[in-house]
Amino acid sequence: MAIRANSFRYDPPGASGVxxxxxxxxxxxNALTFDVYRDLTEAFRAxxxxxxxxxxxxxxxxxxxxxxxxxSEIIGQLLGRPSAELLAFTxxxxxxxxxxxxxxxxxxxxxxxxxxxxxxVIASACDIRIASPSAKIAFLFVKVGLSGAxxxxxxxxxxxxxxxxxxxxxxxxxxVDPQEAQRIGLYHRVVPQDALLAEARAWAxxxxxxxxxxxxxxxQMLDREVSMTFDDALQAxxxxxxxxxxxxxxxxxxxxxxxxxxxxxx
Numbered sequence: 279m280a281i282r283a284n285s286f287r288y289d290p291p292g293a294s295g296v297x298x299x300x301x302x303x304x305x306x307x308n309a310l311t312f313d314v315y316r317d318l319t320e321a322f323r324a325x326x327x328x329x330x331x332x333x334x335x336x337x338x339x340x341x342x343x344x345x346x347x348x349x350s351e352i353i354g355q356l357l358g359r360p361s362a363e364l365l366a367f368t369x370x371x372x373x374x375x376x377x378x379x380x381x382x383x384x385x386x387x388x389x390x391x392x393x394x395x396x397x398x399v400i401a402s403a404c405d406i407r408i409a410s411p412s413a414k415i416a417f418l419f420v421k422v423g424l425s426g427a428x429x430x431x432x433x434x435x436x437x438x439x440x441x442x443x444x445x446x447x448x449x450x451x452x453x454v455d456p457q458e459a460q461r462i463g464l465y466h467r468v469v470p471q472d473a474l475l476a477e478a479r480a481w482a483x484x485x486x487x488x489x490x491x492x493x494x495x496x497x498q499m500l501d502r503e504v505s506m507t508f509d510d511a512l513q514a515x516x517x518x519x520x521x522x523x524x525x526x527x528x529x530x531x532x533x534x535x536x537x538x539x540x541x542x543x544x
Contacts, residue, residue, distance in 0.1 A: 281297075281321050281324050281325070282315070282317065282319050282320065282321070282329065283299075283321070283493075284311050284313065285302070285303075285311070285317045285318075286298040286299055286300060286301050286302050286314065286317065286318065286321070287299070287302045287316045287339070288300075288321070290330070290331075291330045291331050291332070291486075292402075294337070294479075294483045294486060295330060295331065295332030295333060295483075295484050295501060296331075296332070296333050296334070296335060296479060296482040296483055296485075297325060297331045297333075297334050297335070298329070298334075298335045298336075298337070298479075299318070299321060299334065299335070299337075300337050300338065300339050300483050301336075301337070301338040301339065301343070301344055302338075302339050303339075303433070304338075304339045304341065304342075305341025306341065306345070307338075307340070307341065307342035307344070307391070308338040308340070308342055308343065308344045308345065308397070309344070309345045309346060309347065309348035309349070309351075309352075309506065310346065310347050310348060310352065310396055310397075310493060311351045311352060311439050312346050312351070312352065312355075312370070314416075315370050315371060315373075315374055316331070316370065316543070317362050318374050318377075319370075319373045319374045319377045320377075321499075322334075322374070322378050322380075322381045322385075323364055323376035323381070325381050325383055326380065326381045326382055326383065331383055331385055332383060332485070332486035332487075332490055333384045333385075333386065333482040333483070333485045334376065334383050334384070334385045334386070334482065334485040335385075335386050335387075335388055335473075335475075335478050335479055335482050336385060336386070336387050336388070336404060337387070337389075337390060337398070337475060337478065338389075338390055338391070339390075340388070340391070341391045341412075342390065342392040342393075342397075342501040343388075343389045343390055343391055343393045343397055343401065343413065344392075344394070344396065344397025344400060344401075345388070345392050345394050345395065345397060346394045346395025346396045346397050346398075346418060347395060347396055350401075351419050352367075353422070353462060353522060354472035358474075368428075370464075371396060371428075371429045372429055372430060374400070374429075374432075375399060375400070375403045375429050375430045376430075378400065378403040378404065379403055379430075379497075379501055382493070382494030382495075382497060382498065383490070383491070383493075383494070384405045384406070384485040384486075384493055384497070385403075385404040385405050385483065386404065386405065386406040386407075386408065386478045386479075386481045386482045387400075387401045387404035387406065387407045387408065387478070388408050388472075388474050388475050389401055389408065389410065389413040389415075389465070389476035390410050390412070390413060390471065390476075391410065391413060391497075392413070392414060392481035393409075393413055393414070393415040393416075394415070394418050394453075395418040395419065396415045396428075396429060397414070398415050398416060398418075398431075398524070399417070399428065399429040399430060399434065401415065402431065402434040402435060402438060402464070403434060405486075405497065406466050406478075406481050406490075407464065407465045407466050408434065408465070408467045408468075408469060408474060408477050408478045409456045409459065409460070409467070409468050409469075409474075410456070410466045410468070410469065410471040410474045411456055411468060411470065411471065412456070412468070412471065413456045413459075413465070413468075414453045414454065414456065414474070415453065415454050415456075415459055415464065415465075416447075416451060416452060416453040416454065417431055417435070417447050417448050418450065418451045419431075419448070419449060419451065420448070420449060420450070420451040421451040426447075426448025426449055426451070427448065430442070431448060432448060433504075435448065436445060436462055437504065438463055439462045439463050439464050439543045441464075443462050456468045472520035474494035488543060489525075489531075489541075489542070489543040489544070490544070491522065491525060491544075492522055492525075492527060492528065495518055495522065498503055498517065499514065499518060500504050502514065503515075517523035526544055527541075527543045527544055530542060530543060530544075
């Protein structure tokens, strides 16, 4: 499936193997529309198998990463709709988060400016979050009379910051500044604005040089094991490692060690 960048910018991977998706509605702080949800979901599903892609950077243009659902183009349109249409919409939003988590390529979020509502959940679904000093974040759902458990937030957030912090963030809907977000483990790094994209790309390039199958399996197991018993997790990890030991990258790592060079992973 080709990447159709109808509502965002797409920079295909070069030699580095890093593709870049840029939300591109800067006049609306990259607020989401129905089309943006659909296009991003299709894009992440395609990136899972897109030739040449070994890692992905997701960022926003202008002053914000993503301010959530567009007030006029989504929220206003939902008022008064029948139950079936509301459920279809909420499932559409969850499809995007599922596509990001199921994409086996590492996804690095470069968070510039406001990260709010659905934008906060999208950031949480990424594997690495690099933020600028202006990237305050809030899970705003309770502020508009909705549950803080939206788009998988109540599954993702406790695993990132713990149940206590997640409860606070989801029940208050208050903004958290980048320094506090880093302190509690929600952000991995906070860097100057002019270094943000370069830092995110550096992370993505570092991951892209790694063993893609092993990284993809790591991402899958992190999600799968949350519902496993400890004994089931041990069994699953034993099976996965035995499988990967048959792959070329395992042999390449050993050869590189013996030859005192960096491994060249497939």
